[in-house]
Structures are given as C-alpha cells and as structure tokens.
Amino acid sequence: MIDSPDQNQTPTGTTLTAREKRDLQKAQLRPLANLRPELYDEDDYSQDELETMMEMYNGTMASIEEGEIVKSRVLDIRDNMVVLDIGFKSEGTIPLEEFKDLPDLKPGDEVEVLLEHLEDQEGSVVLSKKKADFMRVWERIRVAYENDEPVRGALIKKIKGGVVVDLMGVDAFLPGSQIALRRVPNVDELLGQTFDFKIIKLNKRRRNIVVSRRVILEQERAGKREKLMKELQKDQVRKGVVKNITDFGAFIDL
Template identity: 30%
Template sequence: MSEDLNQVEVKSFEIGDKVTGQVTKVEEKQVLVNLQDSKLDGIIPISELSSLHIEKASDVVSEGDSLELEVLKVEEDALILSKRKVDAEKAWDHLEKKFHDGDIFETEVKDVVKGGLVVDLGVRGFVPASLVEPFFVEDFSDYKGRKLTFKIVELDKEKNRLILSHRAVVEAEKGKQKQNRLESLQVGQVIDGVVQRITDFGAFVDIGGIDGLVHISQLSYDHVDKPTDVVQEGQNVKVKVLNVDRDNERISLSIKETLPGPWSNISERAPKGSELTGTVKRLVSYGAFVEVLPGVEGLVHISQIAHKHIGTPHEVLKEGQEVKVKVLDVNEQDQRLSLSIKELLEKDVEENLDFVLPEESKGFQLGEVIGDKLKNLKK
C-alpha cells in the first residue's frame, strides 16, 4: 500500500520541478535526500552535484545539508535530482550582471588543466593560460587552491561558456597605478628607480609602475660610449625628473643631475698653485680651454701660453694635445679656472717643447731669443 502511495506521489512531480531536500546519506557516487514535506526519497548522481568534475560526493555535500534541487527524471518510486542545474541557473543571472558591469571578484582556483585554470562559480569557469598573468608561466601546478581576482571576458549561457581573466585585472591595476604615478610626478623631483632596459641611446628606469628614459647624455658627467659602461639592468639608481609628457606618457630622467657635479669641491681637487695634466679641448683667439678633470675645463689665456709673444694659440697648441698647467685662480661658484702653461715652462728651456711655429714666425732675430733667455735667468 505504501509503495502504491509512493508511486502516486512520485507521479505528481514533473521534470523541471524545483524541490528542497535534506541529505540523508552520502555514498561515493551518489547522494540520497529526503524531500521536504514528503516521504519521498530522491537521488542525486555525483555528476549532478557540481559543475566541476569531482571524485567523491563527500567533497561537495554532507549529511544533514539542505539542498535546492531540480527534478531530472521521474522513476517508479524515486526522483532523480540535480543540484548542479539549480546552482547554474542562479549563477548565470549573477554572472551576467558581473559581466555587463565589468566587476572584479575573487575566487579560488579549483583545478589546473591542460591549457589553463578552472574555477567554480556555480558554473564551470575557464581561465586560458594566456589570460592568467601578464607574463609567461611555464608551470601552473602551484596555482591550485590559490585565490585570485578575476574579470569575466566572455559569457555565453547557451553554450555554457564562461571565460575569465586574471591578467586583465592585473593590467588594469597597473594602468591605474601608472596614471596616478604620472599625475604625481613633478619636474625637479629626485626619486629612486630600477634600471629595466638598456638601449644604445640610454636606459629605461622603472620609477614605480612607469618607465622613464635616461638619455645617454644624462647618465654621467663623463663622456659615455655605451650605457652599459655606466649602468646595468636591475641596478637601483637615483634619478631626477627633467620632463613629464602626460599626454604621451613620456618621462625624461637624469642620473647625472643627482651626482656631485664636476665642479663640486673643485677648490680642493684643483687648488690654487697646483700642477695638473690636461687636454686641450678648444682653441680660441684669446686662449685655450684645457680639460683638467672630467667635465672641468679651465682657460689658459693667450698671455699664459708661452714666454714669447704669440699671435694666436694655434701657433703653439693643437686640440687634443696633452699639456701641463698650473692653477692660477679657482672660482667654484662661477665654475671658472684660470690656468697657465707658461708658469711651468720657467723650469725648462722653452725650445725643447714641441711647439709648432708657422713659417712667418721663423724669421726671428738671434738677439730676441737670447734676450728672452736672459729675462728668464734674471727671474
């Protein structure tokens, strides 16, 4: 009689009906439930417990759990039910809103499969390998069980297709940080950075989510042939902001301007009366500019080049020539050095120096030479 009643009651249900049941027994491949307000039992096959593949029913439900279910099949004295379909139906509505709103949310990676990651959002969500990180990842095995932030990039309910991206979240955050960093930068700021990339024309330095260029001319006060002679990738450096082009997202930086200038402490490095060796850099009508330290040039006035009268510095000097000079005066504030070649020639016979005399200067009188030497001896 009771079996007849069960059969009658079972037949009162139709496929697609929504019911509530309490878990009475969890077996390995199925779950038994008792339907609310009924003496009927229902069966949930393991494949209908979750949108993901599971090995054991106990991974999803426990005895005593109350579940919302959908009738899949009506049998003689029991109902075949699905938890997965109810969960999916609720999930799609929720997920469609997230997709249209562009929401970012956090969820756990349930599985690592060939080609990407799998998450459970009430329906199976797939994260292709190319959408996991902004960089190449060779092995995803340690991603299982990790919680990551995601954004839905593709949703098709009819095809049961849900594609997620963690990479999009990371890149959007970087873009926001980059914009904030651009807005905060001010010309003249000195900040810390890390050398990211080196090219023939300079080095790109990361200054907090955005790269700026240190042109080769801004790497050092010394002449630089190759940027790698001065900096290396990964090196921590201090840089000064020279220019910020927010529209084109271009930043010009300088390492050179954070370093002590070539004229810093020049009074100590080239004190008055000191003797130095330098290189003739430029010849002008009134004298010669000699580089005595990297980036430091001093003037040898034409009257301080030789004891004898010369019409132009070109008569006795040439660019690139190495000379010994004496510091006559130092002005660190105005970055000026007064030098003399003549002062050191008093110690030697001037004729022994490799001075080049033009043809018109060779018609001198013997008395002039002897007279110059006598003057030197009197000194």
Template identity: 30%
Template sequence: MSTAPTSPENSAPPAAETATPATPAGGGDEAKRGPIKVGRTSGAPSGQPGGGQQGGGQRRDRGPRPPKPQRPRREGEPQSANEREDSEEAALDAAAEQQRQAGRRGPVPVPNRRGPLSAELEAELKEALGDLSIEDVVSGKTSPAPSAGRVENETQVRAAVIEVHGDNIFVSLGGKNQGVVSVRNFETPPAVGDILEVTVTGFNAEDDLHEVNVAGGKVVGGDWTNLIEGSIVEAKVTAANTGGLECTVGGARAFIPASQVSLFRTENLADYVDQKLVCVVTEANERRGNLVLSRRGILEREKEESKKKLLGELEAGQLREGIVRKIQDFGAFVDLGGVDGLIHISQMSWERIKHPSEILKEGQKIRVRVDKIDLESGKIGLSLKNPEEHPWTGIEQRFPVGTIIRGPVTRLASFGCFVKIAPGVEGMVHISELAHNRVYAVQNVVKEGQEVEAKILAVDADAQRIALSMKATIQPPQKENTKKEEAAPVVEEPVRAPIVPKREGELKGGTKRKAGGEKFGLNW
C-alpha cells in the first residue's frame, strides 16, 4: 500500500503550539512583530489535530520555518491586511535609512575670513549697500540709507542736494528715498551736489517725500516735529515777567529765561515785547508742553565768530574805539566790537589813581590803544596812555639837580614820603631827609596832601626815580649862636612811649629777709 507524499500543509503538528524562534542577526521585521505562531489557532474544532490546545505540547525549537509559498494574486484582487502592513513597514525602513545616509555628510568646514563669500551672502550684501562701497561705509564718509521702505524718524543721514526749486531743497537719502527742506534754513542756499547733515523728522505720504531738518538750521514753522534741541527758531515776544520773556514759535508757546536774553544783565525786559528774536532751542518736550529758548546762545556764537575775525586783524599799537562794559577795582573791560579787552588801573593815567571810576564810567565811549595780545588765551591788554605824551620824556632838562620844587605829598611810607612834581612825575623824600634832627615816624613830620618844598638831589630817567630832600631847604641849627631867634627851627615830636613800662610797688628780694635755707638745715 503506497503512502502519499507529505506536503508542508499536511505536516502540521497535531496540536497548536506557540514557539519563539531564534532572532536572526540584525533584527529584521520578524523581531519587531514579536513571536511567530506555529500551527493553526482557529478554523478547526476543538479536539481535532491542529484545533485548540487539547492533546498538544510545545514544539521543539528547530529554527525559523521556511517561507510559505505565496499564491499569485489575481488581477483586481485587493491586498490582505498582512501584505499592507508589510508594505508600510518596508516604506518606513527605507525612509529611516535615507535619513541615516543624509546625516553622514562629513565635518562642517571652518569659515575663513580671507576666503570669498558665498553667492547668497554676496547678493544680500549688494542689496543692502546699493550704490555704496564697503570702503565708504568703513571710513564713515557716508551713511547708507535703506534702499527700500521709509527712513525711520530721528535718523541722521548725510544727504546730497539733488535739486533747488523755489523755496524747497530736495535731497537724496539713499536708494529711492528723497527728502525736502526749506531754503530759509540756510543763510546761503546750498548748490546741487553739496552734502548736508540732515535729520529725518517725518514723512509726507502724498508727495512720497521725507521731511528733514538741517542740524543747526532755522525752524520756520511751529510744528513740534521740527522743534528739536539745537535748532534755531524765530520767536515773537508776547509778554515779559520777572523770570524772563514769553513768546511764540509758530503755533507753539515758548519761554526765554532772563539769564538767556542777552550777554549782559537786562534791567527792563519789557523793552523786548513785540520784537522778533532769533533763538536756539535748549529744551523741547511736546508731551509736557515745555519749549525753552536761548537768545544768549546765538549772541555767543556771533561773538565767538567776531572774536576770531577781530583777533586776526588786531595788532599791538593800534588805536580802537570801544565801549566800557564793566568797571572793577583792578581795571575796566572794554568791548571792541565782538571781543573784550582789559584796561588795567596802571594803564589808565600817567598819574596815580585809587579807583578806575575816577576816570571812566560804564557805557562811556572811549578811544584806547592795543597794548598786547595773547592769541592762545584770547586776552587783549588795552591802555589809555599815549606814549607820545610820556611825562618822563626830557625829565633831566625839565628838572635839573639842585632845583627847588613845591608840591603836595601823595603817599606816606615807613621809609619816607612821595611828593608830586608834575603830572605823572613823583619824587621820594627819604625819612633821613625830612629834618635835621632824628625822625622816628614820617607822619610826625608831614601829612598826606600837605604842600611841601624840597630840593632835587638826583634824577634817574631810566628807572623813573627822583630823590628829594626837605631838610636841604631848611637852615641847619647853629650850636655856638646864643640868639634863639637866629637858630634853625627844631621839629617838635611827641614824647615816645617807653618800651618797658615803669614798675610800681615794692621790689622783691633784698638782704633784710630770710633766704629760706633754714628749712633744709642750712644756716646761711
């Protein structure tokens, strides 16, 4: 009796068994799906071979089963659930492998400063700079304005003048951005091609133009956007009070403190009412409504410019007209038209004076001579003396030695007194030449302002000194002459007080009192 060949399908174990095959190297899909089920688990009734768990044990592990032959799929037949699951897992594995391969590109190269830029960076840099070069930006010759879009307000840009039309000056802010500024901001209108330092203050959407302001330029309107610190405005004074001047700049209210109205103290501020003053903005706060101006700042700028110009023209020895501005104990300040000079008290007159107010008054117009100039400090020394009228010129011929003069005593000193001989000329009488007898104090013999006679003993024109003697004009006393009326007059001086005061009372000590040695066993 022949036995039919056994097929894989007919060689199934009699009971359903579950075995865990050995996991192949490298993992594989079988390791992900878990253990492999061996035998049939459904479809056969319980108790039959291969159906259920009756009468069966676990199958001995003999390795993985050979793949089950697949029946060719018919046309139009849908995939089974296992096939769809296998295809999805295969696609996921392929994507993961592709990502692993993409991450193995090698090390990233270190950037080189000297190496050329990439094409993307070159294009981005060229778009940002526009027509400018990197050398111009590094050297600070110009500030690149954005080539597209609006320029932010309060941005300072170096703009080139491209057109002057009527009352407007059009400038280029870089790229397609253009700005406009009023020609009244300039004392001299700029020419096409000039470079200006401007500040963007706003944007006019209708004309597609930026509104700009020139640094230090004059603000014409009263818009707060143009009122920035440092700008020059024209203010109209409306009222005055003890603190300063109230004024308006266009439609904005402003205030000028009293100390900022003029270079010097102003007594009556009401004189400025209804006047138009050019001022500089020192504080502008639109939120608080504070607008503070200074006219003194403008005057100081003008004075500084005039001072530089005048210092270049002045030379020692020139005669100039000026106005006395202020008088001090040591001299007077004179305004020469933009610069002040000092007349020292010693340069006001050839004669000796005690205070400058004896000769000059504030506001007086005088003619002075430039004595010296210090260009480093800007100080100018002036003089009222005329060198051609020097009183010591020819003094030896005018007052020869031996001449008797008469004049008032101008000063007293511990060593003598000074006598005025002529305007600007004084002689000194030494204390030993006041009288024939010994003189202890000058004020005991002469008083300031007293008229005296003196004899010229010596004349030194170079040192401007003249020695006088009063006792040379008085007859000396005669010792043997008995007639008192013919004797020389003697100067009577008050009795000098003794240096050591006279002691009053009994003197201590003597020989009639004990010495005190007996207290110590001494018998003296």
C-alpha cells in the first residue's frame, strides 16, 4: 500500500506556507500531464481545485497494490508491445505475444493484468497479462489435479523433450513420452489439435504444470478391455485385426 505524504508539511516536519503548498501540489500533479496533456494546465486551477485533484490522485495511488490483478485500458499497440493505462501516473507495456488469446485487441479495450511493480528503474509500471492469466486459472487447475479430473488443452508448439500445451490460457508441458500410447513419428501433425489431458505434476512456485495424454488413453484402453472381457464367451465368433505375427502365433486386436 502507498502512503500519501502530509501535504501541509515538508519531510522534516516544517509547516508549508500557502504558496509552498500550492507549488508542491503542482509538482506532484504534473506527471498526470503525460497521460492527458490536453486536460492539464496547472495555471488554470484554483487552490480548491488543486486540493480536489490531489485527493483524487492520492486516492488512486492508495487503492493500488503490487501483486494484484487490476483492470487496464489499451492506449496503443506498437513495435510488438501493448501500452496500457491502469490509472496510475505512468503507463506500462506488455509484449504483444502475451495477448495471443485476444487477436482482435485494439486501443480502448479493457484487459485484466497483474501489477508486478508500481515503478521500475525508468519510472514505468511493470505489468503482466500472462501472470494474471496464470493466477486466474490456477485454482481451476489445482482442483482438477486434486480431483484427478481431465482438462482440455491444445498442442501449440514443439520444444525440446515434448510439446507446449495451451491449458486454459496457461502454458503446460507435455513430455514426448506422454503424447500417445506409442511413439509419435511426426509430432508436427498434432499441433493445433485439442485433446483431454491429466495433470501429473503441479508446482505453483515454479509455475510448472506437466500433463499427460497417455494416461487418458491408458484409462480408455483399460475400460474397453474390461468391457470386452465381460462380453467374451466360449465358442463366440468375433472380428479382429491382426496386429503382429510371431513364430509362436499372432496377436489379434478384438
């Protein structure tokens, strides 16, 4: 939480004169001109108007905390960056790639983002949409993991050792050994497709989510096998597919 200084005193505790107080208020409000210069002219405001603006400005600062998900407004999109206004004295930027779920994003749109820091070394607000998305869906992911429930996701990118899966807007890792029951010769053919997955590993601190499609397929196969075993009878005739032939016989898929 940001504490607003006493507008009637200097840092050493000395009481300000009316002129000094007015000059201080002007200096503190001047950063607002960076956002709306057409509305700000310090010489146009009376003392009462300056005090009202200071109350509004300090109230905005006091209501913003780092680590919170806040609403922001898109000011501009340039150089693969999205410029956002959260109502603070300076705007922040987020890489455009974090808005892949909003292909029609445009100036004026409202977006929820995570306020990481109020100011960096350059005085800019540090924001993240990706982290806000992660925090928002984490609870749903945790519940699915604890209840052993499947989650829906899309394969979006092949990386070393596996594939990145878009899980409710958050990236998860699908190891190559967990893609299918058998080795997949061409993973690229699966990119863009959507499947059910089981979450097999979860670490919030490291933002690490590992999923498996193989577990889902094994459960489906086990269910089909159990059903088949209940249906099989002696002398029954059934159709099957020859899967493999060896010296001692053949394997038939029923």
